[in-house]
Amino acid sequence: MSTGKRWGVLAVLALGVGTFFALGLGRYLSLEFIKSQQGQLEAWRAANPLVAALTFFGIYIGVTALSLPGATILTLAAGAIFGLGWGSLIASFAASIGATLAFLVSRLVLRDWVQARFGERLTAINEGVRKDGAFYLFTLRVVPLFPFFLINLAMGVTHIRVLTFYWVSQIGMLLGTLVYVNAGTQLARIDKLADVASPAVLVSLAMLGLFPLIAKKGMDAFRARKATRRWKKPARFDTNLVVIGGGSAGLVTAYIAAAVKAKVTLIERHQLGGDCLNTGCVPSKALIRTARLLSLVKRAPEFGVRAAHADFDFADAMERVQRVIQAIAPHDSAERYTSLGVDVVMGNALIVSPWEVEVTQANGDVRRLTTRSIVIATGARPFIPPIPGIEQVEVLTSENVWNLRQRPGRLVVLGGGPIGSELAQTFARLGSQVTQVEMAPRLLMREDVDASELVTARFRSEGIDVRVNHTAKRIEVVDGEKVLVAEHGQREVRIAFDALLVAVGRTANLKGFGLEELGVATGRTVEVNAYLQTNFPNIYAAGDVAGPYQFTHTAAHQAWYAAVNALFDPFKKFRADYRVIPWTTFVDPEVARVGLNELEAKEQNIACEVTVYHLDDLDRAIADGETQGFVKVLTVPGKDRILGATIVGEHAGDLLAEFVLAMKHGIGLNKILGTIHTYPTMAEANKYVAGNWKRAHAPQRLLAWVERFHAWRRR
Numbered sequence: 031m032s033t034g035k036r037w038g039v040l041a042v043l044a045l046g047v048g049t050f051f052a053l054g055l056g057r058y059l060s061l062e063f064i065k066s067q068q069g070q071l072e073a074w075r076a077a078n079p080l081v082a083a084l085t086f087f088g089i090y091i092g093v094t095a096l097s098l099p100g101a102t103i104l105t106l107a108a109g110a111i112f113g114l115g116w117g118s119l120i121a122s123f124a125a126s127i128g129a130t131l132a133f134l135v136s137r138l139v140l141r142d143w144v145q146a147r148f149g150e151r152l153t154a155i156n157e158g159v160r161k162d163g164a165f166y167l168f169t170l171r172v173v174p175l176f177p178f179f180l181i182n183l184a185m186g187v188t189h190i191r192v193l194t195f196y197w198v199s200q201i202g203m204l205l206g207t208l209v210y211v212n213a214g215t216q217l218a219r220i221d222k223l224a225d226v227a228s229p230a231v232l233v234s235l236a237m238l239g240l241f242p243l244i245a246k247k248g249m250d251a252f253r254a255r256k257a258t259r260r261w262k263k264p265a266r267f268d269t270n271l272v273v274i275g276g277g278s279a280g281l282v283t284a285y286i287a288a289a290v291k292a293k294v295t296l297i298e299r300h301q302l303g304g305d306c307l308n309t310g311c312v313p314s315k316a317l318i319r320t321a322r323l324l325s326l327v328k329r330a331p332e333f334g335v336r337a338a339h340a341d342f343d344f345a346d347a348m349e350r351v352q353r354v355i356q357a358i359a360p361h362d363s364a365e366r367y368t369s370l371g372v373d374v375v376m377g378n379a380l381i382v383s384p385w386e387v388e389v390t391q392a393n394g395d396v397r398r399l400t401t402r403s404i405v406i407a408t409g410a411r412p413f414i415p416p417i418p419g420i421e422q423v424e425v426l427t428s429e430n431v432w433n434l435r436q437r438p439g440r441l442v443v444l445g446g447g448p449i450g451s452e453l454a455q456t457f458a459r460l461g462s463q464v465t466q467v468e469m470a471p472r473l474l475m476r477e478d479v480d481a482s483e484l485v486t487a488r489f490r491s492e493g494i495d496v497r498v499n500h501t502a503k504r505i506e507v508v509d510g511e512k513v514l515v516a517e518h519g520q521r522e523v524r525i526a527f528d529a530l531l532v533a534v535g536r537t538a539n540l541k542g543f544g545l546e547e548l549g550v551a552t553g554r555t556v557e558v559n560a561y562l563q564t565n566f567p568n569i570y571a572a573g574d575v576a577g578p579y580q581f582t583h584t585a586a587h588q589a590w591y592a593a594v595n596a597l598f599d600p601f602k603k604f605r606a607d608y609r610v611i612p613w614t615t616f617v618d619p620e621v622a623r624v625g626l627n628e629l630e631a632k633e634q635n636i637a638c639e640v641t642v643y644h645l646d647d648l649d650r651a652i653a654d655g656e657t658q659g660f661v662k663v664l665t666v667p668g669k670d671r672i673l674g675a676t677i678v679g680e681h682a683g684d685l686l687a688e689f690v691l692a693m694k695h696g697i698g699l700n701k702i703l704g705t706i707h708t709y710p711t712m713a714e715a716n717k718y719v720a721g722n723w724k725r726a727h728a729p730q731r732l733l734a735w736v737e738r739f740h741a742w743r744r745r
């Protein structure tokens with residue numbers, strides 16, 4: 031709503047409320063007044079029934095819409111003047127319409143502001159209202175503890191639909207209205223409002239209000255029972271927990287279960303360590319290291335070395351990647367987990383009932399385990415888009431690219447996300463002629479424009495042919511020459527290549543291990559609630575297969591919740607906490623982020639201040655010749671509370687840790703500024719961005735006075 035309109039609504043509101051109090055109209059909304067005028071009011075209603083009903087209806091709506099005190103008295107008056115039937119009808123509709131008008135005023139005037147200011151903290155409330163808003167509203171309406179006008183105003187700032195608010199209010203207030211209208215028919219017997227509803231009536235209303243919530247919980251329990259009804263629950267269980275998948279999520283789940291002395295079986299069909307160790311984070315970072323060294327050799331003159339030459343062989347670099355994997359593998363090995371108390375089984379898992387998992391081992395042996403709970407941690411795999419002609423070429427993905435021992439000459443990287451960008455720059459630095467094709471208008475679309483522009487400029491300066499706004503249409507092979515045909519604007523662009531690396535997203539592994547047969551709800555991922563629980567109460571999911579994030583650290587984070595909830599529900603369970611999630615894209619310069627960026631703040635209409643510090647000012651960055659980049663922090667307007675940070679630059683991923691800690695524990699920019707940072711380090715950039723923020727908030731008036739004080743001292 032525009033500011034002008036908002037002020038208009040506020041002016042009307044102020045006029046209404048001001049008039050009410052200025053003219054002392056409140057005296058007409060007292061029990062004494064209604065009692066003293068009951069005779070005249072009844073006579074007036076008898077003489078002009080329609081006019082009386084409409085006038086009363088209008089007054090009631092006005093009082094409730096303006097959130098004025100007096101709704102209870104008016105409900106009693108409805109009974110006194112119109113009797114139980116008509117009085118209830120009039121009061122019920124007037125109260126609901128008035129409440130909806132007050133709700134709309136709150137929505138128009140307050141909602142944007144409240145959501146912008148507190149949106150982040152309201153996430154759980156917004157989610158609760160989205161899912162069960164009608165139930166909550168009903169309870170609030172029926173339980174007589176919650177003031178009528180406050181409910182209208184509070185609900186206005188949520189996202190509940192107007193129509194839902196109206197009808198739930200009408201039904202929810204009906205019983206209370208009947209009680210008060212009925213009491214109004216006996217007005218002479220009432221000396222004070224407390225006489226209207228006895229404690230027994232109040233308790234009954236409270237019970238009634240809680241009924242739908244209790245009923246809903248009951249329905250959830252019933253649905254859960256229904257889901258498992260087809261299978262016979264074993265009398266005893268072999269194990270407390272079976273974890274399917276030995277990647278980041280599965281390993282951490284098993285580790286936690288063993289740490290709390292549960293009996294846990296971890297099943298892995300391929301390689302322990304999953305994607306991160308074998309085909310993801312570890313190999314990519316190992317190869318990035320070699321590529322970085324080569325890029326520095328190329329930049330030798332910048333560092334005062336007249337010429338440098340790298341005697342480099344691609345196959346050696348790829349072998350090093352395997353050595354790095356082997357060096358880290360013991361952390362994720364069967365030996366280590368067995369020594370921790372985990373029963374590690376190598377084989378293909380199949381869920382055959384909510385409490386039974388079958389494992390087919392490599393030698394053909396089949397083992398069936400009964401378990402109290404299951405955690406699905408089967409991860410994800412690269413998505414290969416159905417581009418016509420793609421079957422004619424061998425497609426490289428993050429899974430098989432590590433098998434290469436011959437460097438591709440002309441490499442097309444399809445995808446401008448984190449994985450595509452990391453691999454595009456790496457292969458370019460290793461000597462491939464890389465064309466990166468992205469259908470979106472820029473690389474790293476989730477990041478702010480300035481971050482992705484900086485990365486794109488660097489890519490281009492390193493010789494990568496970055497093609498944004500290019501949509502892959504088909505692949506042709508003509509006389510052995512492979513060509514990607516992409517659409518750019520209205521025309522077709524042909525890009526010849528020797529190898530094609532596809533990195534356009536990852537698909538959750540949902541098939542082939544019993545989910546469909548069992549009826550576990552899935553969409554793009556396994557559907558889970560806030561506790562990471564599927565529609566089967568004892569089956570949980572974590573990691574890439576559950577989403578919404580696809581990082582090793584989020585997989586490990588979710589694993590804790592999945593393990594604890596799977597082992598301790600129904601005694602205790604925890605909602606997965608996604609408030610502070612960091613990530614880094616390991617391109618050079620690195621792009622690291624936690625919390626909101628400018629793009630999201632705009633999309634979600636969240637007010638924020640943006641403070642930037644550029645690395646070309648930082649001593650260490652200058653000394654290292656790594657001046658590209660910035661630290662950008664979003665804060666609550668006028669406050670130092672951090673909403674998010676984006677860092678682009680050398681070691682951005684490491685620098686981010688300070689902001690992750692700050693956000694997690696409510697540390698503001700003032701405290702970061704007041705913390706000693708070692709000189710000269712890149713980490714000083716965090717302090718300097720806090721300094722920029724502080725300068726922008728310097729108390730100018732106070733400083734003017736201090737200046738006068740110093741001038742006086744010089745006299």
Ligand SMILES: Cc1cc2nc3c(=O)[nH]c(=O)nc-3n(C[C@H](O)[C@H](O)[C@H](O)COP(=O)(O)OP(=O)(O)OC[C@H]3O[C@@H](n4cnc5c(N)ncnc54)[C@H](O)[C@@H]3O)c2cc1C
Pocket residue numbers: 274275276277278279280297298299300301302303304305306307309310311312314377378379380407408409410428449539542543572573574575580581582583584585616
């Ligand atoms: C190239 C690349 C680079 C990446 N870089 C980073 C990074 O720098 N930082 C970061 O945080 N993340 C990174 N990621 C993402 C990270 O690898 C994943 O988010 C993480 O591995 C997810 O862990 P997970 O346990 O959910 O799944 P996975 O690691 O995929 O593990 C799933 C396991 O389940 C097994 N499995 C599946 N089905 C069955 C079955 N029926 N029976 C038995 N076992 C089964 C699989 O064999 C697999 O081992 C990267 C990913 C890629 C591809």
